[in-house]
Amino acid sequence: MEEPNPELIGYKGEPIVKGSETIYEMVTAEDGFGFGVALVRITDQPNEGHWHEHTRELYVVVWGELSVRSGPKGRRESITSSIREGGSRSIEPGHVHQSHALGSHAWFYVFTWPPFDPADYHPVD
Numbered sequence: 001m002e003e004p005n006p007e008l009i010g011y012k013g014e015p016i017v018k019g020s021e022t023i024y025e026m027v028t029a030e031d032g033f034g035f036g037v038a039l040v041r042i043t044d045q046p047n048e049g050h051w052h053e054h055t056r057e058l059y060v061v062v063w064g065e066l067s068v069r070s071g072p073k074g075r076r077e078s079i080t081s082s083i084r085e086g087g088s089r090s091i092e093p094g095h096v097h098q099s100h101a102l103g104s105h106a107w108f109y110v111f112t113w114p115p116f117d118p119a120d121y122h123p124v125d
Contacts, residue, residue: 064106
């Protein structure tokens with residue numbers, strides 16, 4: 001599969017750069033659909049571990065391979081999954097999660113319910 005080109009897909013505003021991720025928002029709360037969609041490019045450096053109180057996420061890898069570690073907030077156990085192109089992983093509210101590319105970088109869609117809200121992004125202490 002060819003590497004995604006965000007310019008051809010279409011996204012809103014400027015890309016959001018957050019550590020090892022570049023986020024291209026496509027569907028946001030302002031659209032009124034009740035969910036959000038973004039295309040994300042991530043490097044081989046782990047992103048910031050974080051959790052959401054209300055947001056459920058679904059990652060769908062479209063290029064490369066992604067490692068995702070997640071587990072319930074406040075507990076030591078976690079599960080690490082490797083997700084290849086076409087694979088997916090859901091992240092439930094209240095689960096701490098962190099991801100990185102297996103290789104130089106990877107691309108994935110993130111679908112969020114409800115739409116992403118910066119106030120529901122909680123870094124791990």
